[in-house]
Amino acid sequence: MDHQPPPFFNRGPAPLVRLTFFVSLAVLLMVLDARFRYAESVRQVVALAAYPIQRVAMAPVDLFNGVVGYFSSTAALRAENAALRAKQLREAPELLQLEALKDENNQLRRLLDARERLPRKSVFAEILYAARDPFSRKVVIDKGSQNGILAGEPVIDDVGVIGQVTRVYLLMSEVTLLSDKDQAIPLQVLRNGLRAVAYGGGESGTLDLRFMAANADIKNGDVLVTSGIDGTYPPGLPVATVARIERDAAYAFARITLTPTAGIDRYRQVLVLSNEAMPPRPAEAEPPARKPGKPKRQRKAG
Amino acid sequence: MQLQAQPQRILLPAKVSFIVLTLALALLFNLLPWRNLVGVPDLTATVLAFWCIHQPRRVGIGIAWTLGLLLDVGNGALLGQYALGYSVLAFLAFAVHRRILWFPPWQQALHMLLLLLSTQMLTLVIRIAAGADFPGWTYFAGSFICAALWPVLSFLLLLPQQRPEIVDENRPI
Numbered sequence: 001m002d003h004q005p006p007p008f009f010n011r012g013p014a015p016l017v018r019l020t021f022f023v024s025l026a027v028l029l030m031v032l033d034a035r036f037r038y039a040e041s042v043r044q045v046v047a048l049a050a051y052p053i054q055r056v057a058m059a060p061v062d063l064f065n066g067v068v069g070y071f072s073s074t075a076a077l078r079a080e081n082a083a084l085r086a087k088q089l090r091e092a093p094e095l096l097q098l099e100a101l102k103d104e105n106n107q108l109r110r111l112l113d114a115r116e117r118l119p120r121k122s123v124f125a126e127i128l129y130a131a132r133d134p135f136s137r138k139v140v141i142d143k144g145s146q147n148g149i150l151a152g153e154p155v156i157d158d159v160g161v162i163g164q165v166t167r168v169y170l171l172m173s174e175v176t177l178l179s180d181k182d183q184a185i186p187l188q189v190l191r192n193g194l195r196a197v198a199y200g201g202g203e204s205g206t207l208d209l210r211f212m213a214a215n216a217d218i219k220n221g222d223v224l225v226t227s228g229i230d231g232t233y234p235p236g237l238p239v240a241t242v243a244r245i246e247r248d249a250a251y252a253f254a255r256i257t258l259t260p261t262a263g264i265d266r267y268r269q270v271l272v273l274s275n276e277a278m279p280p281r282p283a284e285a286e287p288p289a290r291k292p293g294k295p296k297r298q299r300k301a302g
Numbered sequence: 303m304q305l306q307a308q309p310q311r312i313l314l315p316a317k318v319s320f321i322v323l324t325l326a327l328a329l330l331f332n333l334l335p336w337r338n339l340v341g342v343p344d345l346t347a348t349v350l351a352f353w354c355i356h357q358p359r360r361v362g363i364g365i366a367w368t369l370g371l372l373l374d375v376g377n378g379a380l381l382g383q384y385a386l387g388y389s390v391l392a393f394l395a396f397a398v399h400r401r402i403l404w405f406p407p408w409q410q411a412l413h414m415l416l417l418l419l420s421t422q423m424l425t426l427v428i429r430i431a432a433g434a435d436f437p438g439w440t441y442f443a444g445s446f447i448c449a450a451l452w453p454v455l456s457f458l459l460l461l462p463q464q465r466p467e468i469v470d471e472n473r474p475i
Contacts, residue, residue, distance in 0.1 A: 018364070025382075026370070028382075030380055033380055039381045047375045053333060053372070056330060057334050131378040132333075132336050135429045182433075
Protein backbone atom coordinates (compact mmCIF):
# COMPACT_ATOMS: atom_id res chain seq x y z
CA MET A 1 0.00 0.00 0.00
CA ASP A 2 1.49 3.24 -1.11
CA HIS A 3 -0.41 5.91 0.69
CA GLN A 4 1.03 9.41 0.61
CA PRO A 5 -0.35 12.38 2.50
CA PRO A 6 -1.84 15.05 0.28
CA PRO A 7 0.85 17.56 -0.71
CA PHE A 8 -0.75 20.52 1.05
CA PHE A 9 0.06 18.99 4.44
CA ASN A 10 3.62 18.28 3.45
CA ARG A 11 6.00 20.25 5.68
CA GLY A 12 9.27 18.63 4.76
CA PRO A 13 11.48 16.78 7.21
CA ALA A 14 10.68 16.91 10.91
CA PRO A 15 12.24 19.84 12.85
CA LEU A 16 14.43 17.55 14.89
CA VAL A 17 15.82 15.96 11.73
CA ARG A 18 16.49 19.41 10.30
CA LEU A 19 18.15 20.54 13.51
CA THR A 20 20.37 17.46 13.55
CA PHE A 21 21.37 18.05 9.95
CA PHE A 22 22.29 21.70 10.41
CA VAL A 23 23.97 21.15 13.76
CA SER A 24 26.16 18.42 12.33
CA LEU A 25 27.00 20.67 9.39
CA ALA A 26 28.00 23.45 11.80
CA VAL A 27 30.04 21.09 13.95
CA LEU A 28 31.79 19.78 10.85
CA LEU A 29 32.69 23.32 9.81
CA MET A 30 33.91 24.12 13.32
CA VAL A 31 36.15 21.09 13.49
CA LEU A 32 37.54 21.79 10.02
CA ASP A 33 38.12 25.44 10.95
CA ALA A 34 39.56 25.02 14.43
CA ARG A 35 41.63 21.89 14.02
CA PHE A 36 42.66 21.54 10.42
CA ARG A 37 42.11 24.98 8.87
CA TYR A 38 40.50 23.40 5.82
CA ALA A 39 37.47 25.66 5.94
CA GLU A 40 39.31 28.71 4.57
CA SER A 41 37.83 28.35 1.07
CA VAL A 42 34.31 28.22 2.53
CA ARG A 43 35.14 31.33 4.53
CA GLN A 44 36.48 33.12 1.43
CA VAL A 45 33.28 32.47 -0.51
CA VAL A 46 30.99 33.50 2.34
CA ALA A 47 33.14 36.58 2.94
CA LEU A 48 32.64 37.68 -0.64
CA ALA A 49 28.89 37.27 -0.22
CA ALA A 50 28.93 39.19 3.06
CA TYR A 51 31.11 42.01 1.74
CA PRO A 52 28.29 44.19 0.32
CA ILE A 53 26.35 43.87 3.59
CA GLN A 54 29.42 44.89 5.55
CA ARG A 55 30.03 47.90 3.34
CA VAL A 56 26.41 48.97 3.77
CA ALA A 57 26.78 48.51 7.52
CA MET A 58 29.73 50.90 7.41
CA ALA A 59 27.69 53.61 5.68
CA PRO A 60 25.93 55.07 8.77
CA VAL A 61 29.27 55.40 10.53
CA ASP A 62 30.85 57.09 7.53
CA LEU A 63 27.85 59.40 7.33
CA PHE A 64 28.15 60.24 11.02
CA ASN A 65 31.86 60.95 10.66
CA GLY A 66 31.15 63.08 7.60
CA VAL A 67 28.53 65.13 9.43
CA VAL A 68 30.76 65.56 12.47
CA GLY A 69 33.62 66.57 10.20
CA TYR A 70 31.43 69.07 8.41
CA PHE A 71 30.44 70.79 11.61
CA SER A 72 33.84 70.75 13.27
CA SER A 73 34.73 74.37 13.57
CA THR A 74 37.43 76.15 11.65
CA ALA A 75 39.07 77.07 14.92
CA ALA A 76 39.54 73.41 15.88
CA LEU A 77 40.99 72.65 12.47
CA ARG A 78 43.31 75.62 12.72
CA ALA A 79 44.51 74.55 16.15
CA GLU A 80 45.12 71.02 14.93
CA ASN A 81 46.94 72.33 11.90
CA ALA A 82 49.17 74.49 14.08
CA ALA A 83 49.90 71.57 16.42
CA LEU A 84 50.80 69.33 13.48
CA ARG A 85 53.04 72.03 12.03
CA ALA A 86 54.83 72.43 15.34
CA LYS A 87 55.27 68.65 15.59
CA GLN A 88 56.63 68.51 12.06
CA LEU A 89 59.06 71.29 12.85
CA ARG A 90 60.16 69.58 16.06
CA GLU A 91 60.82 66.37 14.20
CA ALA A 92 62.42 67.99 11.16
CA PRO A 93 66.03 67.86 12.39
CA GLU A 94 65.82 64.15 13.15
CA LEU A 95 64.14 63.46 9.84
CA LEU A 96 66.80 65.40 7.97
CA GLN A 97 69.49 63.49 9.74
CA LEU A 98 67.74 60.18 9.25
CA GLU A 99 68.77 59.78 5.63
CA ALA A 100 72.37 60.51 6.46
CA LEU A 101 72.23 58.19 9.45
CA LYS A 102 70.70 55.41 7.35
CA ASP A 103 73.52 55.71 4.81
CA GLU A 104 76.08 55.76 7.55
CA ASN A 105 74.47 52.81 9.26
CA ASN A 106 74.43 50.76 6.06
CA GLN A 107 78.03 51.64 5.37
CA LEU A 108 79.07 50.62 8.86
CA ARG A 109 77.12 47.40 8.54
CA ARG A 110 78.87 46.69 5.27
CA LEU A 111 82.14 47.31 7.02
CA LEU A 112 81.10 44.84 9.68
CA ASP A 113 80.00 42.47 6.95
CA ALA A 114 76.50 42.40 8.39
CA ARG A 115 73.36 42.21 6.35
CA GLU A 116 71.95 45.55 5.30
CA ARG A 117 68.58 46.44 6.63
CA LEU A 118 66.32 46.36 3.64
CA PRO A 119 63.45 48.77 3.33
CA ARG A 120 60.01 47.26 3.54
CA LYS A 121 57.08 48.07 1.37
CA SER A 122 54.04 49.24 3.22
CA VAL A 123 50.35 49.43 2.42
CA PHE A 124 48.16 52.11 3.90
CA ALA A 125 44.88 50.76 5.27
CA GLU A 126 41.94 51.88 7.34
CA ILE A 127 40.29 49.98 10.14
CA LEU A 128 36.76 49.16 9.05
CA TYR A 129 35.46 47.76 12.30
CA ALA A 130 36.42 45.75 15.33
CA ALA A 131 35.13 42.22 14.94
CA ARG A 132 32.21 41.63 17.29
CA ASP A 133 33.59 38.49 18.84
CA PRO A 134 33.95 38.73 22.62
CA PHE A 135 36.39 35.80 22.63
CA SER A 136 39.13 37.30 20.51
CA ARG A 137 40.55 40.71 19.77
CA LYS A 138 40.56 41.41 16.06
CA VAL A 139 39.97 44.33 13.74
CA VAL A 140 39.11 44.25 10.07
CA ILE A 141 40.96 46.53 7.65
CA ASP A 142 39.91 47.59 4.17
CA LYS A 143 42.79 46.10 2.16
CA GLY A 144 42.96 42.47 1.09
CA SER A 145 44.77 40.08 -1.17
CA GLN A 146 43.94 42.34 -4.11
CA ASN A 147 46.22 44.97 -2.58
CA GLY A 148 48.97 42.45 -2.03
CA ILE A 149 48.40 41.81 1.66
CA LEU A 150 49.61 38.46 2.92
CA ALA A 151 48.80 36.64 6.10
CA GLY A 152 51.47 37.13 8.74
CA GLU A 153 52.38 40.71 7.92
CA PRO A 154 52.82 43.11 10.83
CA VAL A 155 50.48 46.08 11.21
CA ILE A 156 51.59 49.34 12.84
CA ASP A 157 50.10 52.74 13.52
CA ASP A 158 51.94 55.98 14.08
CA VAL A 159 53.13 55.10 17.59
CA GLY A 160 53.75 51.37 17.54
CA VAL A 161 52.83 47.84 16.58
CA ILE A 162 49.14 46.97 16.81
CA GLY A 163 49.15 43.38 15.59
CA GLN A 164 49.50 40.98 12.73
CA VAL A 165 47.40 40.08 9.68
CA THR A 166 46.03 36.63 10.37
CA ARG A 167 43.48 36.13 7.63
CA VAL A 168 43.25 37.69 4.20
CA TYR A 169 40.12 38.01 2.11
CA LEU A 170 39.91 39.42 -1.38
CA LEU A 171 39.04 42.96 -0.27
CA MET A 172 39.55 42.89 3.51
CA SER A 173 41.90 41.42 6.06
CA GLU A 174 41.62 40.45 9.67
CA VAL A 175 44.24 41.81 12.01
CA THR A 176 44.74 40.04 15.32
CA LEU A 177 45.71 42.57 17.96
CA LEU A 178 48.69 41.98 20.21
CA SER A 179 46.39 41.68 23.21
CA ASP A 180 44.64 38.62 21.73
CA LYS A 181 45.17 35.57 23.86
CA ASP A 182 46.71 33.53 21.04
CA GLN A 183 49.11 36.20 19.83
CA ALA A 184 52.80 36.37 20.73
CA ILE A 185 55.54 38.84 19.81
CA PRO A 186 59.29 38.74 20.45
CA LEU A 187 60.50 41.86 22.22
CA GLN A 188 63.62 43.50 23.50
CA VAL A 189 64.03 45.93 26.39
CA LEU A 190 65.19 49.18 24.84
CA ARG A 191 67.34 50.07 27.86
CA ASN A 192 69.55 46.98 28.00
CA GLY A 193 68.70 44.77 25.02
CA LEU A 194 67.21 41.98 27.12
CA ARG A 195 65.10 39.72 24.90
CA ALA A 196 61.72 38.27 25.82
CA VAL A 197 58.44 37.13 24.33
CA ALA A 198 55.15 38.82 25.17
CA TYR A 199 51.79 37.11 24.99
CA GLY A 200 48.38 38.73 24.73
CA GLY A 201 46.48 39.16 27.96
CA GLY A 202 43.05 38.61 26.43
CA GLU A 203 40.15 40.58 27.84
CA SER A 204 42.26 43.04 29.84
CA GLY A 205 43.86 44.55 26.73
CA THR A 206 47.38 44.21 28.17
CA LEU A 207 50.33 41.98 27.36
CA ASP A 208 52.12 39.49 29.61
CA LEU A 209 55.87 39.05 29.55
CA ARG A 210 56.28 35.40 30.41
CA PHE A 211 59.27 33.33 31.45
CA MET A 212 61.40 36.22 32.63
CA ALA A 213 63.58 35.21 35.54
CA ALA A 214 62.59 36.79 38.85
CA ASN A 215 65.89 38.65 39.00
CA ALA A 216 65.83 39.88 35.39
CA ASP A 217 66.92 43.48 34.92
CA ILE A 218 63.57 45.04 34.10
CA LYS A 219 61.90 48.04 35.71
CA ASN A 220 58.57 49.78 35.70
CA GLY A 221 58.29 52.12 32.74
CA ASP A 222 60.82 50.25 30.59
CA VAL A 223 60.07 50.57 26.90
CA LEU A 224 59.97 47.33 24.90
CA VAL A 225 60.57 47.27 21.16
CA THR A 226 60.39 44.44 18.64
CA SER A 227 63.60 42.45 18.54
CA GLY A 228 63.18 41.35 14.95
CA ILE A 229 64.57 37.87 15.51
CA ASP A 230 61.35 36.27 14.29
CA GLY A 231 61.72 37.68 10.79
CA THR A 232 58.13 38.92 10.90
CA TYR A 233 58.30 42.17 12.79
CA PRO A 234 61.01 44.60 11.76
CA PRO A 235 63.34 45.35 14.69
CA GLY A 236 63.03 48.49 16.76
CA LEU A 237 59.32 49.22 16.60
CA PRO A 238 57.90 50.33 19.95
CA VAL A 239 55.39 47.86 21.32
CA ALA A 240 54.70 48.36 25.01
CA THR A 241 55.84 49.77 28.31
CA VAL A 242 56.15 47.85 31.55
CA ALA A 243 53.15 48.60 33.74
CA ARG A 244 53.56 46.29 36.71
CA ILE A 245 56.09 43.77 37.98
CA GLU A 246 55.33 41.19 40.65
CA ARG A 247 58.31 39.31 41.95
CA ASP A 248 57.25 36.41 44.11
CA ALA A 249 59.88 34.19 45.67
CA ALA A 250 57.57 31.20 45.33
CA TYR A 251 57.81 31.29 41.54
CA ALA A 252 60.82 31.03 39.31
CA PHE A 253 59.48 33.70 36.97
CA ALA A 254 58.34 37.26 37.53
CA ARG A 255 54.84 38.30 36.56
CA ILE A 256 55.23 41.28 34.26
CA THR A 257 52.30 43.16 32.74
CA LEU A 258 52.76 45.51 29.80
CA THR A 259 50.61 48.28 28.41
CA PRO A 260 50.60 48.44 24.62
CA THR A 261 51.93 51.67 23.14
CA ALA A 262 49.67 51.76 20.10
CA GLY A 263 46.01 52.48 20.58
CA ILE A 264 43.54 51.16 18.06
CA ASP A 265 40.73 53.21 19.50
CA ARG A 266 42.28 56.51 18.57
CA TYR A 267 42.90 56.45 14.86
CA ARG A 268 41.55 54.46 11.99
CA GLN A 269 44.66 54.63 9.82
CA VAL A 270 47.21 51.84 9.97
CA LEU A 271 50.18 50.69 7.92
CA VAL A 272 50.64 47.06 6.84
CA LEU A 273 54.34 46.28 6.41
CA SER A 274 55.31 43.65 3.92
CA ASN A 275 57.50 40.68 4.68
CA GLU A 276 59.01 40.32 1.27
CA ALA A 277 62.25 42.15 2.03
CA MET A 278 63.34 39.28 4.23
CA PRO A 279 65.86 36.86 2.80
CA PRO A 280 64.58 33.34 2.14
CA ARG A 281 64.49 31.21 5.22
CA PRO A 282 67.06 28.45 5.39
CA ALA A 283 65.73 25.01 4.54
CA GLU A 284 64.06 23.61 7.59
CA ALA A 285 65.28 20.45 9.16
CA GLU A 286 63.07 17.38 9.07
CA PRO A 287 60.15 18.23 11.36
CA PRO A 288 59.76 15.89 14.30
CA ALA A 289 57.02 13.33 13.83
CA ARG A 290 53.78 14.61 15.28
CA LYS A 291 51.82 12.54 17.68
CA PRO A 292 48.68 11.34 15.94
CA GLY A 293 45.36 12.46 17.41
CA LYS A 294 46.68 15.56 19.09
CA PRO A 295 47.65 18.19 16.53
CA LYS A 296 49.82 20.96 17.81
CA ARG A 297 48.29 24.41 18.03
CA GLN A 298 49.84 26.88 15.68
CA ARG A 299 51.31 30.06 16.93
CA LYS A 300 51.21 32.80 14.37
CA ALA A 301 54.25 34.65 15.50
CA GLY A 302 57.15 33.77 17.68
CA MET B 303 -3.47 29.52 36.86
CA GLN B 304 -5.84 29.82 34.02
CA LEU B 305 -4.71 31.85 31.10
CA GLN B 306 -6.87 34.71 30.20
CA ALA B 307 -7.91 34.43 26.60
CA GLN B 308 -7.06 37.79 25.16
CA PRO B 309 -8.95 39.24 22.26
CA GLN B 310 -6.74 38.47 19.29
CA ARG B 311 -7.07 40.38 16.09
CA ILE B 312 -6.92 38.51 12.84
CA LEU B 313 -3.71 39.48 11.09
CA LEU B 314 -3.03 39.90 7.43
CA PRO B 315 -0.61 37.39 5.89
CA ALA B 316 3.03 38.42 6.30
CA LYS B 317 4.82 39.58 3.18
CA VAL B 318 7.98 37.65 2.30
CA SER B 319 9.65 40.89 1.25
CA PHE B 320 9.03 42.35 4.71
CA ILE B 321 10.53 39.27 6.41
CA VAL B 322 13.61 39.48 4.19
CA LEU B 323 13.91 43.22 4.80
CA THR B 324 13.74 42.94 8.59
CA LEU B 325 16.23 40.08 8.67
CA ALA B 326 18.61 42.03 6.44
CA LEU B 327 18.29 45.14 8.62
CA ALA B 328 18.94 43.10 11.75
CA LEU B 329 22.02 41.59 10.11
CA LEU B 330 23.22 45.08 9.23
CA PHE B 331 22.70 46.11 12.84
CA ASN B 332 24.84 43.22 14.00
CA LEU B 333 27.61 44.08 11.56
CA LEU B 334 27.77 47.76 12.55
CA PRO B 335 31.16 48.66 13.93
CA TRP B 336 30.44 48.27 17.61
CA ARG B 337 34.08 48.21 18.74
CA ASN B 338 34.08 46.46 22.10
CA LEU B 339 30.89 47.98 23.42
CA VAL B 340 29.39 45.80 26.13
CA GLY B 341 25.81 44.60 25.95
CA VAL B 342 25.06 45.30 22.31
CA PRO B 343 21.86 43.32 21.65
CA ASP B 344 22.00 40.49 19.16
CA LEU B 345 19.17 41.86 17.06
CA THR B 346 19.55 39.22 14.36
CA ALA B 347 18.84 36.47 16.87
CA THR B 348 15.79 38.30 18.21
CA VAL B 349 14.26 39.03 14.80
CA LEU B 350 15.04 35.50 13.68
CA ALA B 351 13.30 34.06 16.74
CA PHE B 352 10.35 36.37 16.13
CA TRP B 353 9.84 35.08 12.59
CA CYS B 354 10.42 31.48 13.67
CA ILE B 355 7.57 31.96 16.14
CA HIS B 356 5.19 33.90 13.90
CA GLN B 357 5.99 32.37 10.50
CA PRO B 358 7.35 28.89 11.26
CA ARG B 359 6.57 27.67 7.75
CA ARG B 360 8.62 30.39 6.08
CA VAL B 361 11.55 30.96 8.44
CA GLY B 362 13.23 27.96 9.96
CA ILE B 363 16.47 26.30 10.84
CA GLY B 364 17.93 26.55 7.34
CA ILE B 365 17.65 30.33 7.20
CA ALA B 366 18.96 30.57 10.77
CA TRP B 367 22.01 28.53 9.82
CA THR B 368 22.74 30.69 6.77
CA LEU B 369 22.45 33.93 8.75
CA GLY B 370 24.71 32.47 11.41
CA LEU B 371 27.35 31.59 8.84
CA LEU B 372 27.29 35.14 7.46
CA LEU B 373 27.83 36.49 10.97
CA ASP B 374 30.63 33.99 11.61
CA VAL B 375 32.55 35.30 8.65
CA GLY B 376 31.67 38.94 9.27
CA ASN B 377 32.89 38.73 12.86
CA GLY B 378 35.91 36.58 12.14
CA ALA B 379 34.64 34.07 14.67
CA LEU B 380 35.10 30.33 14.64
CA LEU B 381 33.34 29.17 11.48
CA GLY B 382 30.02 27.56 12.42
CA GLN B 383 29.75 29.02 15.91
CA TYR B 384 26.87 31.40 15.24
CA ALA B 385 25.44 28.97 12.68
CA LEU B 386 25.11 26.34 15.38
CA GLY B 387 23.76 28.78 17.94
CA TYR B 388 21.13 30.18 15.58
CA SER B 389 20.07 26.72 14.40
CA VAL B 390 19.39 25.71 17.99
CA LEU B 391 17.64 29.03 18.64
CA ALA B 392 15.39 28.50 15.61
CA PHE B 393 14.59 24.99 16.79
CA LEU B 394 13.74 26.17 20.31
CA ALA B 395 11.60 28.98 18.92
CA PHE B 396 9.81 26.47 16.72
CA ALA B 397 9.25 24.22 19.72
CA VAL B 398 7.52 26.98 21.70
CA HIS B 399 5.80 28.78 18.84
CA ARG B 400 2.30 27.42 19.51
CA ARG B 401 2.41 28.18 23.21
CA ILE B 402 4.29 31.45 23.58
CA LEU B 403 1.76 33.64 21.78
CA TRP B 404 -0.85 32.93 24.46
CA PHE B 405 1.20 34.81 27.01
CA PRO B 406 1.17 38.56 27.51
CA PRO B 407 4.19 40.36 26.03
CA TRP B 408 6.32 40.53 29.18
CA GLN B 409 5.97 36.80 29.76
CA GLN B 410 6.88 36.23 26.13
CA ALA B 411 9.97 38.30 26.87
CA LEU B 412 10.85 35.92 29.72
CA HIS B 413 10.58 33.00 27.31
CA MET B 414 12.85 34.84 24.89
CA LEU B 415 15.36 35.55 27.63
CA LEU B 416 15.64 31.85 28.32
CA LEU B 417 15.98 31.03 24.62
CA LEU B 418 18.64 33.69 23.98
CA LEU B 419 20.58 32.81 27.12
CA SER B 420 20.70 29.14 26.19
CA THR B 421 21.94 30.09 22.72
CA GLN B 422 24.68 32.24 24.25
CA MET B 423 25.60 29.49 26.71
CA LEU B 424 25.99 27.07 23.81
CA THR B 425 28.27 29.51 21.95
CA LEU B 426 30.27 30.07 25.13
CA VAL B 427 30.77 26.34 25.71
CA ILE B 428 31.88 25.87 22.10
CA ARG B 429 34.40 28.70 22.25
CA ILE B 430 35.81 27.63 25.59
CA ALA B 431 36.16 24.12 24.19
CA ALA B 432 38.03 25.64 21.22
CA GLY B 433 40.48 27.31 23.61
CA ALA B 434 39.10 30.79 24.35
CA ASP B 435 38.91 32.55 27.69
CA PHE B 436 35.70 33.32 29.55
CA PRO B 437 34.84 36.84 28.38
CA GLY B 438 33.21 37.94 31.65
CA TRP B 439 29.61 38.09 32.82
CA THR B 440 28.83 41.17 30.73
CA TYR B 441 28.81 38.75 27.81
CA PHE B 442 25.24 37.83 28.76
CA ALA B 443 24.03 41.45 29.01
CA GLY B 444 22.97 41.47 25.35
CA SER B 445 20.37 38.78 25.95
CA PHE B 446 18.70 40.75 28.75
CA ILE B 447 18.53 43.84 26.55
CA CYS B 448 17.09 41.76 23.70
CA ALA B 449 14.44 40.31 26.00
CA ALA B 450 13.56 43.80 27.22
CA LEU B 451 13.22 44.91 23.60
CA TRP B 452 10.97 41.96 22.72
CA PRO B 453 7.54 43.59 23.39
CA VAL B 454 8.48 46.69 21.37
CA LEU B 455 10.01 44.63 18.62
CA SER B 456 7.06 42.28 18.28
CA PHE B 457 4.68 45.25 18.13
CA LEU B 458 6.75 46.88 15.40
CA LEU B 459 7.22 43.73 13.37
CA LEU B 460 3.50 42.93 13.47
CA LEU B 461 2.52 46.46 12.45
CA PRO B 462 2.36 45.80 8.68
CA GLN B 463 0.05 42.86 9.30
CA GLN B 464 -2.50 44.83 11.29
CA ARG B 465 -5.83 45.29 9.57
CA PRO B 466 -7.29 48.78 9.45
CA GLU B 467 -10.22 49.00 11.77
CA ILE B 468 -13.26 49.37 9.55
CA VAL B 469 -16.49 49.82 11.39
CA ASP B 470 -19.19 48.00 9.46
CA GLU B 471 -22.64 48.12 10.98
CA ASN B 472 -23.97 45.32 8.76
CA ARG B 473 -21.21 42.82 9.57
CA PRO B 474 -22.32 40.29 12.20
CA ILE B 475 -18.94 39.93 13.98
